[in-house]
Amino acid sequence: MQTAIGDYALLSDCRTAALVSKGGSIDWLCVPCFDSRAVFARLLGEGAGHWSIAPSAGFESSRVYLDGSLVVRTSFRTTGGEVAVTDAFATGPNEGGHALGAEAPQVLVRVLQGIRGDVDVEAQFAPRPEYGLVHPLLIPVEGGMRCHGGPHTLGLSSPVPFEVDDCAHARFTVHAGDRLAFALHFVQAGQTPRLRSQGEIEDLLWETIGAWRVWSDQHERYQGMWEDQVHHSGRVLQALTYRPSGAIIAAPTTSLPEAVGGPRNWDYRYAWVRDGSFALNALWVAACPDEAVAFFDWMAQAAAADPRGRQDLQIMFGVRGECDLTERELGHLPGWRGSSPVRIGNDAWRQRQLDVYGELMCSAHRLRSYLPRADTTTLHFLASLVDTACQRWREPDEGIWEVRSGRRHFVYSKLMCWVAAHHGVQLAGLLGAEDRVPVWSRVRDEIRAAIEEHAWNDDVGAYTQAFGSRVLDSSTLMLPLVGFTPADDPRMLSTLRAITEHLTDDRGLVHRYGAMDDGLTGGEGTFLLCTFWLAEALALAGEVDEAERVFERAAAAANDVGLMAEEVAVGSGEALGNFPQAFSHVGLINAAWMISRVKSGEITARSIADGTAFCPD
Template identity: 60%
Template sequence: MSFALHRQRGPGEEPVFWGQQEMADRLADTLEGWTSWSGIHQNYRGPWQELVAASGRVLQALSYYPTGAIVAAPTTSLPEVAGGTRNWDYRYTWVRDASMTLQALWVSACPDEAGNFFQFLATAAARQLAGGEELQIMYGIGGERNLPERVLSHLPGWRSSAPVRVGNGAWDQRQLDVYGELLDAAATMPEFLADLPPDTLRFLADTADAAVARWRNPDQGIWEVRGAPRHYLYSKLMCWVAVDRAIILADVLQTPDRVPRWKQTRDDITESICSHGWNEAVRAYTQAYGSEQLDASALMLGIVGFLPGTDPGFLATMDAIEQRLTDGRGLVYRYHGDDGLPGEEGAFLLCTFWLAQALALAGLTERARAVFERAAGFATGLGLMAEEVAPDSRELLGNFPQAFSHIGLVNAAWAISEAERRIREESPGTGLHGGEQPPH
């Protein structure tokens, strides 16, 4: 027995009722659609193939077909701690997720979805940059820009976790990392760029120029801290990524005249990060200039190619995060320290996958595998992952399923696969599992 819910779209409209056979036919069509899609998108060959395939299906399910947008999660206000107040609306598209999302889509063999998602971001963001505005950090699935947060006070929340929110108060924050994420996303798919109209190519070049003009400014950082702006390491790093990728793409963007200025800015940001991002007392790169707080986003120093995986400072940062920014099971927290918000949160699965990916880049594949397995072990029987895990139980926390966690899983699996492939090629007969590079 099946039942279906219908929405009446206007006054006086006659309700539509499906019979049992029609519902059965539609369910069969849905199953066939997902089965055929999954069969087409199975090009990844490497460790954890089933988990990677499942995560690709999740990203497809989080896509809004009419525009190509991919939401961070399909839910709102599922708390980071049961009964707490860190309850956010994640039913939007974050520019922050762009480059990591596109890489994950390539790995899980979804090139059409990757192209649609990039085109959505470029279209939504170009309107703002052309008007002299700073790029917004997030958009509605139709490209909506006005996303104010409001509280639904009549709802008690999941397990009395109030408030229930609609909209997101971070929508108008300044986050300078968005420039790097857009250019890194573009660099993931250079073949796709060749077919873009001149206006879009000009927008990408202007995005790099915006990073040149603004990288010295403080902002709210990747984690959307609701406090005073600071000079966050990750924000500086992603501005470096913006100009670095623009230099790489200069021929495609048809902007050779801008390369000298981009190169000078890249050198300036490099000097700034190396001088002010490292904290000698902590023996690690830290959250912000002058801060002693560890932050998992420092792992991106190696992941985006600012530092080689074997750089001593990067290795020391990985060790500090693995030793001092994890719970008793080795799951990674986002950061230590006050962020201006009440309550606590769990360990972040994305950050744990970042650690696995960073270890793979360093050639530490056994440690990388152990960290990956630790995080992947919290997927449900359907292969779904939440944002966080409670520190004292296996309870999943936060909005669900969480795109960031699935993106982290795919990219970490591929990084480990590639690291093991390189080791196998250098030392034949090791018996390690290999993998193929995604189609860039």
């Protein structure tokens, strides 16, 4: 059986990422960017490439991220002794703590250390570029080997010689006190990678540990409940940031399923406007404003350059701002535990999702102190978002969950159009749009009236998924979180009860929505972001003790190194979906902040409408 999703740890240089298992195998790596073609893809097919270093006989392993970093140390214990492997994606230096990954050399570092006794170790190096399609030529050279095939030439720096057949492999004994440093380099095809000495590799490792710690010291300003988890989640969001542009990806993987063997397998290696807007708030809480500003600048520029003239604001982009993310299937890969198809690209980029206008305006409102420094093009763009939301809010769309069964009048989409108008009115002076306030105010009131009339269902006793629908949807938990209605309003309290009763599993984790035709076959697990939303809403409703319990249940879904997937399997509790998922870590950060502020008395259900919860100072 393939390695469990939750058995992986994340390595990142803020340009791309690798996943390394508890067994010491790097089973996922795309180079040189998050959305590039994979060199190691055993995650999606046994023969699709890996790089492992582990004892050759039976062992037990444990691991931890080094304090203040995303450098992972895995300890392997055998009957004869113990070794440890420290894995890092070299970030380069971090002068002043504001440019983590800006000078990343794009080198993956693995340092093997003998702790006690003598341990026989086996290393396997089996690169398979193009998602496993290419079996490259492996050439032993002094100090390691070169790998030719596919769009990049790889160089492996190694202190031990490898034998080559179908893959490269080496067996050797590690004694207590030994240190052996390995490094993987990649350059464009036709270039020759420079192999590094043991000392240079060690320097890269210590430089990376130091760079992460400088970033953490400079950026981790959150103080409150679950402080360590919030700070760690902030580092995860930083690791999912593409440094050259500031884009934040949804996850570094593709096609990890929402149910084992099912078809709900999507490519998440892109930047969604929605996800990024939520992440911006989380960065503001867990990190510092300059990170949030960098992302907002990228997001505004990418969205403003939509080639379709903003008839529908594009909902997602490539990390460099690419618009065309056309989806296709990789038929040669069986998928994780047979979950096919494996997809690259994501056709959701073609969808209409009207909520993005409100989410971008939430971002602008949170960064309102920055807006006086923004250029006029950005300010005009933001004002146009409000105009478009006001003009189009009556139209149906595919909604936050990106259904493939046709457009509907989703309540969440209407709500976020209300948010766009609401924040437009609040920011009109900064946007130079005071003359539009009467129209924006009128439309804001019209949307509110429509939601109150058509989103509430007396028979269900809750706000529902769409106008006239009976389907419960956890996105209605956002109604109090954006200030539309107080969480202790009778209708909202009834909605909370309905969601808790009908959308939660035996663990108390929340499903996205009830039974409905979403255009896809198969099921899915519970959704961690939605569970954190429930925790926030409960806190605002005055049920703080229950909010803490819900938070703890969701946070317990993290693996041994604090990483969370998108979903949790009903019954087994196994991690499902792409991994690690930015949305889940965003949910943890925002819920921790909200519960802490409610518990301290800084936030109440009746004060949330002023935007404080979405704009912590």
